[in-house]
Every structure is written in C-alpha cells, then in structure tokens.
Amino acid sequence: MKHIAIGILGAAALGWMASAASATTLGDVKAKGFIQCGVSTGLAGFSAPDDKGDWKGIDADFCRAVAAAVFGDGTKVKFTPLSAKERFTALQSGEIDILSRNTTWTINRDTALGLNFIGVTYYDGQGFMINAKKLPGVNSALQLSGAAVCVQSGTTTELNLADYFKANKMEYNPVVFEKLEEVNAAYDAGRCDVYTTDQSGLYGIRLTLSAPADHVVLPEIISKEPLGPAVRQGDDQWYHIVKWTYFALLQAEELGITQANVEELKTSDNPEIKRVLGQEAETKIGTDLGVSNDWVVNIVKAVGNYGEMFERNVGTGSPLKIARGINALWTKGGLQYAPPIR
Amino acid sequence: MASQEVIREEPSRGSFINDPKVRGIFFQAVVVILLVAGVWWIVHNVIENLQRLHIASGFGFLKNRAGFDIPVRPIAYTSDSTYGDAIIVGLINTLIVAGAGIITATIIGFVVGIGRLSRNWLIRKICTVYVEVFRNIPPLLVIFFWYSGVLAVLPAPRDSFNLPFGSFLNQRGFYFPRAIWGEGSWLIFVALLVGIAMAWFVARTARQRQMATGQQFPVLWTSLALIVGLPLLAYALSGFPLSFDFPKQSTFNLTGGFQIGPEFLSLYLALSFYTASFIAEIVRAGILGVSKGQTEAAGALGLRPGSILRLVVVPQAMRIVIPPLTSQYLNLTKNSSLAIAIGYPDLTAIAGTVLNQTGQAVEGVLIMMVVYLIISLVTSAVMNVVNARMALVER
Numbered sequence: 001m002k003h004i005a006i007g008i009l010g011a012a013a014l015g016w017m018a019s020a021a022s023a024t025t026l027g028d029v030k031a032k033g034f035i036q037c038g039v040s041t042g043l044a045g046f047s048a049p050d051d052k053g054d055w056k057g058i059d060a061d062f063c064r065a066v067a068a069a070v071f072g073d074g075t076k077v078k079f080t081p082l083s084a085k086e087r088f089t090a091l092q093s094g095e096i097d098i099l100s101r102n103t104t105w106t107i108n109r110d111t112a113l114g115l116n117f118i119g120v121t122y123y124d125g126q127g128f129m130i131n132a133k134k135l136p137g138v139n140s141a142l143q144l145s146g147a148a149v150c151v152q153s154g155t156t157t158e159l160n161l162a163d164y165f166k167a168n169k170m171e172y173n174p175v176v177f178e179k180l181e182e183v184n185a186a187y188d189a190g191r192c193d194v195y196t197t198d199q200s201g202l203y204g205i206r207l208t209l210s211a212p213a214d215h216v217v218l219p220e221i222i223s224k225e226p227l228g229p230a231v232r233q234g235d236d237q238w239y240h241i242v243k244w245t246y247f248a249l250l251q252a253e254e255l256g257i258t259q260a261n262v263e264e265l266k267t268s269d270n271p272e273i274k275r276v277l278g279q280e281a282e283t284k285i286g287t288d289l290g291v292s293n294d295w296v297v298n299i300v301k302a303v304g305n306y307g308e309m310f311e312r313n314v315g316t317g318s319p320l321k322i323a324r325g326i327n328a329l330w331t332k333g334g335l336q337y338a339p340p341i342r
Numbered sequence: 343m344a345s346q347e348v349i350r351e352e353p354s355r356g357s358f359i360n361d362p363k364v365r366g367i368f369f370q371a372v373v374v375i376l377l378v379a380g381v382w383w384i385v386h387n388v389i390e391n392l393q394r395l396h397i398a399s400g401f402g403f404l405k406n407r408a409g410f411d412i413p414v415r416p417i418a419y420t421s422d423s424t425y426g427d428a429i430i431v432g433l434i435n436t437l438i439v440a441g442a443g444i445i446t447a448t449i450i451g452f453v454v455g456i457g458r459l460s461r462n463w464l465i466r467k468i469c470t471v472y473v474e475v476f477r478n479i480p481p482l483l484v485i486f487f488w489y490s491g492v493l494a495v496l497p498a499p500r501d502s503f504n505l506p507f508g509s510f511l512n513q514r515g516f517y518f519p520r521a522i523w524g525e526g527s528w529l530i531f532v533a534l535l536v537g538i539a540m541a542w543f544v545a546r547t548a549r550q551r552q553m554a555t556g557q558q559f560p561v562l563w564t565s566l567a568l569i570v571g572l573p574l575l576a577y578a579l580s581g582f583p584l585s586f587d588f589p590k591q592s593t594f595n596l597t598g599g600f601q602i603g604p605e606f607l608s609l610y611l612a613l614s615f616y617t618a619s620f621i622a623e624i625v626r627a628g629i630l631g632v633s634k635g636q637t638e639a640a641g642a643l644g645l646r647p648g649s650i651l652r653l654v655v656v657p658q659a660m661r662i663v664i665p666p667l668t669s670q671y672l673n674l675t676k677n678s679s680l681a682i683a684i685g686y687p688d689l690t691a692i693a694g695t696v697l698n699q700t701g702q703a704v705e706g707v708l709i710m711m712v713v714y715l716i717i718s719l720v721t722s723a724v725m726n727v728v729n730a731r732m733a734l735v736e737r
Contacts, residue, residue, distance in 0.1 A: 085698045092395055092703070113701035114397040134498070135594075147594040148514060153691070154698030159409045162421035173595065174411045177685040178694065186685070189490075190498050190513050191604070193594045233396045 025231070025238035026070070026290050029097055034076040037063035038096035041081045041180055044204035045314035045322070046102045046122075046227075055079045058313045059100040061303045062121055062229055066098060066245045069295040074302025083179050084154045088113050091232060098242060100229040102198065104156045115230040118243035122228075122314075123326045123335055125221035126160050127199035129206060133214040135193060141220040145170035150183050150192035152176075157197050160223040184208060198225045203320045237290050244289060248296045250338035251276055252305035254329055259304040262297055276341050285341065296341070306336065388704060403700045404429070410695060412687045414603060425696045432692030433713060439610055439688065440675040440717075446614035447674060448667075451621025456651070458626050469622065476619035481677050484616045488608035489684045496604075499595050508588040510596055516607065517589035520600040524583030533576035534569070541565035605686035609678065617674045624666045628659035660732050668725035672718050679714075689713060 029035055039047035039059055047059040064074035080096050091099040092114055102124075103109075105117040128141045128149075138144070141164075151158050153176045165172050175192045177183045187195045188209050195202065199221060206212045229246070231239050252258075255273050257265055266279050278286050278293035286293035303309050307329075314322045328334025358364060392399045404426035411421050416434045419427055457469035476484065492513070497503065502512040509518040541564070548559035577584065589599030632655050640654040679690040690710060697706030 085694050088698070088701050089703045092397060092701075109701070111396075112398040114395040138593075144594075146592050146597060153410075153695045158411075158695070159421075159699070162409055162411045166421060172411075174413050175685060176413060176687065176691075176695075178682055178691070182683070182685065189494070234394065 025097055025235045026241065029070060033071075034078050035063060035067045035070065035098060036080060036096045037066075037077050038080050038082045038087055038090050038099040038101050039063070040101045041083060043102060043180060043201055044207055045200060045318060045320045046204070047079070047081075047100070048204075056313065058121060058309055059102060059229070061309050061313065062100045062246070062249075063098055065249060065299045065303045065309075066242055068298040068302035069241060069245045069248070069291050072292060072294075072298045074298075084152055085178055088115065091115065091230065094232070097238070098229050098231055102201065102227045103230060104198075105226045105228050105230075106156060109230070114233045116233050116239050117228050117230045118239065119246045120226040120228045120335075121246060122200065122226075124198040124200050124225040124227050126157055126196060126223040126225055127202055127221055128218040129195040129202045129215055130193060130218065131190075131214050132216045133211075134190075139218070141218050141222065142168060142170075144172065144194055146172070147194045148173040148175050148192040149194045149196055150175045150177070150187045151196050152180055152183050153178050155197075156223070156225065161196055164222045180205075198227070200314060200320075200322060203322055204314075207319055241290055244341070245295075245299060247338035248276070248299050248341065249303075249306040249309065250329065250336050251341050252296060252300050253307040254331065254338070257296075257300055257305055258308060259300055262300045266297065392704070397701065399702065399704065401705055403696075403702050403705070406700075408696070408699075410699065412692065413685070414606065414687050425700065428692050428696055429689070429709060432687060432689040435687055435692075436675070436678055436681075436689040437717070439606060439613065439681065439686070440678050442610050443613040443617065443674050443678065444671050446610070447617040447621055447670070450614060450618035452625050454618060454622035455625025456629070458622065459629055473619045473622050476616050477623070479616075481612065481616045482680050482683060485609060485612040485680055485684060488612045489604065492604040492608050500591070502596065508586070508599075510589055512596070513604065514595055515601050515603040517596050517599045517601050519586035519588045520598070522585045522587055524585060526580035527583040529576045529580045530573045530583075533572040537569040537572035540572075541568045544568070603686075605681070605684050608684060609681050609686050609688075613674050613677055616677070617670055620670050620673075621667065624663055624670065625659070628661075628663035629655055631662045632658045657732075661734060664725060664729045664732055668722060668729075671721055671725065675717055675721065676714065 037060070039055060039057075042048045043057070045057050047055055047057040050056050060077075060079065063077045063079070067076045068074040070076075080090065082090050082096075082099075082101060087099055087101055087103065088109070090096050099115070100121075102122070103117075104124075105120065109115050110117055128144065130138055130144075132138075145165075149161060149172050151161055151174060158174075158176070161172075161174070172194075173192075175186060177186060183195070183197075184205055186192060187205075195205065197205070199217060202217050206215050206217070209215060229242060231242050252262075255270075255276060257273065257277070262277070265273050266277050268274060268277075271280075274280055275283070275285070276296050278296060283293050286295045289295070292298070304312070307324075310324065310327065311317045314320045315324065324332075324334060326335045328336065330337040389399070405424050407421075408423055408425050408428045409421050410428070412419055412428060412431055414435055415431055416438060417431060419431050454469045454472055457465050458473065460466045460469070479487075496511060496513045499512045499514055502510040502517075505511055505518075507519065509516070511517075544559075544564050545561050548561045552558055587598050589596040589601070636654055636658065637650055640650040645653065678688055681688040682691040682694065685691070693706050693710045697703055700706075
C-alpha cells in the first residue's frame with residue numbers, strides 16, 4: 001500500500017513538474033484567447049470602470065496594448081479588479097498575466113516577491129490632500145502635525161507617510177483601510193483631515209468626492225513613485241513582450257505615429273518608421289519577440305501612442321487635466337525614453 | 343442453537359482477509375497514509391512553487407523593521423518596531439474587542455433572554471423584536487450600520503458634543519480625561535484590595551450564619567460600602583493624589599486625554615448586539631428547559647419570584663446554557679476579523695498588511711490561522727472548566 005501511495009504521489013509530482021516546465025505565459029495566453037489583466041478596484045485615470053462597465057485608464061489601456069501586440073486585437077483582455085493586498089498574490093499564483101495597477105516599482109518587490117517590473121508607465125510622487133474649507137490656513141504638509149491621515153494599507157504610501165512624519169518630527173493618527181473606496185468614503189465623511197496617496201491618484205479621487213472644489217492638493221511631494229506594470233519572474237519571453245509593448249508606445253509617440261495616421265505611415269519613406277511598423281523587407285523584429293511583425297501597428301491602432309493614451313486618460317482629454325510634466329518624452333524634457341526598436 | 347454458535351464463531355475461524363479486526367486496522371492505516379501523503383504533497387508543492395517563482399520564504403521577516411504605523415496601540419509600537427511586534431499589537435487588539443464584546447453580549451443576552459419570558463407584554467415584545475432584528479442581519483451589515491451611524495450622526499472635532507466630566511464625543515471617537523496617579527496613590531489600590539477581601543469575608547460569614555441560623559445579613563450594601571468607602575478614605579488620607587489630563591482642542595483634533603476611536607466603538611457595539619441576540623435565545627431555551635415543577639415547588643416553599651429565578655431556575659438553566667454559549671463566544675471572536683472592513687487594526691488587518699508589505703502570503707496566512715485556532719481552543723478550554731463546575735453534582 002505504501003508503495004502504491006508513493007507511486008501515485010511520484011506520478012502526480014512528476015506530472016505537475018512537467019506541466020510547469022512546458023507552459024509559457026504566451027502559450028497559455030494564446031490557448032485561452034485573452035490576457036487576464038490585474039487592475040485596481042477603481043482609480044480614475046488609471047483603471048476604473050465607466051458607466052457602461054468598460055475599464056478606462058492608462059493601466060487598462062496598457063493591457064489592451066499588450067493584447068493588440070499578441071492577438072492583433074486590443075479587446076482580448078479580461079480585467080480582474082484587485083485590492084492593494086491581493087495584487088501580488090494574484091500575479092504570483094498565475095491568476096493574472098499582467099499586473100497593471102498603479103503599482104510602485106521597488107527593489108523588494110522586484111527581488112523578494114518574484115516580480116519583474118517592465119518599466120515606468122507613469123512617474124508619480126506621493127502627496128497630501130486636505131479640505132481647504134474646513135482647514136483654512138493650511139498650505140503646507142509641514143503644518144499637518146497632529147492630523148488624522150487616511151491611507152490605504154499594504155502600500156508604499158503607508159510606509160512613506162510614517163517616514164515623512166518621523167523625519168519631520170511630527171505626530172499623526174493613521175486611519176488605515178484595506179480598500180480604496182473605504183478610504184475615499186472615510187475621508188469624505190470627515191473621519192480624517194488628510195488624504196495621502198500618489199498625487200495623480202489624489203486628483204482622480206478629488207473628482208469623486210461630494211464637493212471636489214473644497215479640496216486642495218498640497219504642493220509637497222514626499223516620495224518617488226514610479227508606477228508600472230509587472231509580470232512574474234521566470235518567463236523571459238513574456239517579460240520582453242510586455243516590456244517592448246511599453247517601449248513601442250513611446251517609440252510611436254517619438255516618431256509621430258498616431259492612431260489616425262498609422263495606416264498611411266506604413267508606406268512612409270522614413271526607414272525608422274518603416275522598421276518600427278514592420279514594413280521592412282524580411283524583417284524579423286516582431287517574430288523574434290514572439291508576436292507578428294505588424295505588432296506596433298496593432299498596438300497603435302488599438303490604443304494610440306503613449307502621448308495619446310496619456311492625454312485621453314489623465315491629461316487634457318480627461319477630467320483630471322494632469323500636465324505631462326516629467327512624463328513627457330525625453331525629447332521634450334521628460335523622463336520617458338525608449339531604447340531603439342531595431 | 344447450534345446454527346447461532348456457528349455464526350458467532352465464523353469471523354475468527356475465517357480467512358485472514360475476512361477478520362473484521364484486521365480489516366479495521368488495514369483501512370485505518372490506509373486513511374492515515376493517504377492523509378500524511380496528501381499533506382506532504384501540498385507542503386512539497388508549496389515549497390517547490392515558491393522556489394520556482396523566486397519568492398523568499400521563511401519566518402525571518404518577523405524580525406525586520408515594519409515601517410508602518412498602527413492607529414490603535416495598546417502596547418508601545420512605532421514604525422521602527424518589527425513585523426512581529428505589529429502582529430502582537432493586532433492580536434492584543436483582537437483580544438480586547440473580543441473580550442469586551444463577550445462581556446457586553448453576555449449581559450445584554452441574559453437581560454433580553456429573561457425579558458422574552460417576562461409577564462409584562464411590552465418588555466416581552468421589545469425583546470422579541472430585538473432578537474428577530476439582530477439575529478437576521480449579517481454581522482458585517484451591523485458593523486457598517488454602527489460605523490456609518492457614528493460617522494454620519496456625530497459632529498466634526500471642532501463642534502464636539504461636550505459631555506459631563508470633561509468628556510467629548512465627535513466623529514473621531516469618544517474622548518475622556520485620563521487619570522494621572524500622583525504620589526501616595528498606591529494607598530488607594532491597597533485600600534481597594536483590602537475592601538474586596540473584607541467584602542468576600544463578610545459574604546462568607548453571612549452565608550454560614552444563614553445556613554446555621556436562617557438569619558439574613560445585608561451583604562450587598564455592606565460590600566459596596568467596603569469596596570467604595572475604603573479607597574475613598576485612603577484617597578482623602580493620602581492628600582488627594584489624583585489629577586486628570588483633559589482632552590483639549592488643537593488645530594486638527596482633540597489632543598490629550600484618553601481616546602476610543604469610532605472603529606473600536608462600532609465594532610464592539612456591533613459584535614455585542616449581534617451576538618447578544620443569539621445568547622438571548624440560548625438563555626430563553628435554558629430557562630424553559632427547567633421544569634415548571636421546580637418553580638412551583640420553590641414558590642410553595644415561600645421564595646419570592648426574584649429569589650426563585652436567582653436560586654432555583656438560573657443555576658439549573660446554566661447547565662443547558664453553557665455549551666452553546668461557548669460556540670457563541672467563539673463566533674464573536676472569529677467575527678471580530680470583520681474589523682478589516684472599517685479599519686480597526688485587529689489581527690487579520692495587521693497580518694494582512696504585513697503579508698502585503700513583505701509578500702510572505704503563505705507565512706502570513708499560516709500565522710493568522712494558528713493564532714485564531716489557539717484563541718478558540720483556549721476559550722473552549724476555559725468554558726469547559728466552567729461547565730464542569732456547573733454540572734450536576736450527584737449526592
């Protein structure tokens with residue numbers, strides 16, 4: 001009996017190892033026909049469902065861009081809303097293929113959590129928001145000693161907050177919730193004086209409050225919050241596909257390729273544009289990556305270039321009206337820079 | 343006769359395989375082996391998976407700096423403390439809310455349970471409505487009801503309700519003066535202990551005298567005088583060493599004094615009121631379980647209704663009440679993990695944060711499970727001791 005049990009066990013273990021060895025994320029994704037994308041539970045401008053239930057925002061669009069690269073169709077994405085606490089486990093366990101959820105890139109997450117961040121789709125920093133009507137005269141974060149501060153648990157925000165108040169020898173009462181909506185509701189109800197999260201998030205959240213005009217975002221930025229998508233470690237091919245989708249979005253903007261002109265530009269005389277769009281004779285750029293050669297055309301057709309994605313979701317085309325700032329291309333004084341596609 | 347003997351002896355004479363004893367052992371062994379193999383397979387799988395995904399594992403992270411703050415800190419804790427300290431803070435917060443909830447739920451439950459059997463129509467109906475309302479709403483909704491109630495009804499800190507004795511009530515919680523014990527205040531505590539000891543002695547003597555002579559003695563009033571009077575006397579003698587730290591308005595909140603946050607208040611009230619509705623039904627069942635003849639016999643002996651309840655009915659009802667009461671205490675403790683929904687830093691909330699900050703999901707969940715298991719087993723053990731003492735002693 002014991003031998004049989006060990007036999008069964010050995011077979012099961014072997015079977016499991018075999019499946020782990022053969023499966024790649026790209027193979028799995030193609031087999032199921034869509035990309036499972038982990039997003040937030042609702043952060044305007046990054047990932048939030050609109051009134052029809054479609055996910056909108058930079059993070060949601062990024063997953064569409066990857067779907068366009070893989071399938072030539074940006075709609076082949078399913079979204080999984082995740083709280084800050086659930087997000088890493090969901091990616092580690094294989095429940096999602098990409099985590100695109102305004103997540104800060106840190107060394108600990110890159111190493112100890114088994115993730116690979118593919119780049120920075122939005123350079124952000126942590127800020128504070130207060131109700132200026134209830135607290136007139138407060139115009140700097142350094143005046144916040146003694147305040148009750150609402151914050152989401154399990155975030156880098158929570159850690160930066162503790163560090164900032166400690167470094168400036170100020171007291172505060174943390175009011176900590178697990179879900180973003182709970183933090184929003186508590187702040188709106190007056191449970192705390194201050195709301196802290198990434199500054200882009202503060203602008204988005206302000207729109208959802210009962211009286212947005214009463215609230216101001218304080219000028220201080222207390223941390224670096226490079227937000228970007230992440231994938232699991234141990235699958236270099238998938239890592240490269242997701243990473244170069246991001247670079248392709250930047251490259252398209254740099255070359256002036258937009259959703260509107262991408263079809264015309266296929267016949268452009270500019271060799272760089274032809275190369276990026278996969279129109280070079282005998283090109284292998286796309287197939288080497290594991291996708292089709294017109295992958296950049298598909299990406300731009302689905303979501304536009306990085307600039308279009310930015311303006312539509314958080315910039316001038318959105319209620320958030322956030323300026324490009326450090327998220328401009330390197331050619332315009334920003335930090336967004338893509339290695340050459342060649 | 344003969345055929346019966348044959349049937350009885352067949353098993354032991356039959357083949358080895360047909361021996362029920364051997365069969366029993368064989369199947370038990372199979373189950374044990376399968377169980378052990380199953381557990382081993384799961385553990386092996388987890389370890390292998392973690393290694394394959396390059397995820398750090400082990401419990402070493404508990405000694406690392408936590409870096410986050412916790413709103414409610416019953417023991418000294420700062421962001422420089424370790425993850426282990428943070429989990430202990432969470433555990434203590436869970437124990438505080440569960441302990442307070444159990445006491446309050448028991449009191450409300452007994453009052454309502456007895457009230458449902460009252461001869462007064464109004465009291466009976468009010469208690470019935472209470473039980474039916476709270477028993478039929480999920481506990482999470484009861485918690486939200488209290489939390490939004492607290493946040494929606496109470497004013498902002500600037501317009502706090504002023505209560506007597508320098509206390510305040512607002513959205514941020516209930517503030518009351520914190521006592522600061524001055525020099526010589528140890529005398530008060532000694533006096534309190536002496537008072538309690540003397541009250542116990544008086545109660546014992548009075549009981550013995552009643553047993554011997556049938557004469558009663560006003561134990562309650564004497565004890566009260568001893569327990570309250572002696573410390574007051576000591577307070578006056580040692581020169582009034584007690585002072586208070588009153589809560590004061592500052593830019594944002596009230597500072598100073600002692601603060602109970604709305605998260606604790608709503609969780610505590612919700613758990614107490616919710617569980618009390620179940621305890622009330624258990625108490626009612628216990629009292630109805632005592633045969634009517636007992637009450638009538640006690641009445642025939644000339645006992646007053648209050649004494650009948652206290653001396654005859656309740657002690658017998660307790661034997662029926664305690665086992666299901668234990669389950670309710672365990673439920674209350676486990677329901678306290680719903681605290682996470684309103685941001686009270688209990689064990690689940692803090693372990694969840696630790697899990698997220700470190701990414702040690704398996705270890706984090708394991709710690710939570712083991713701790714809740716220990717809390718539940720200890721509660722059960724204590725209640726079993728109480729139950730054993732209450733059990734019918736045959737004479």
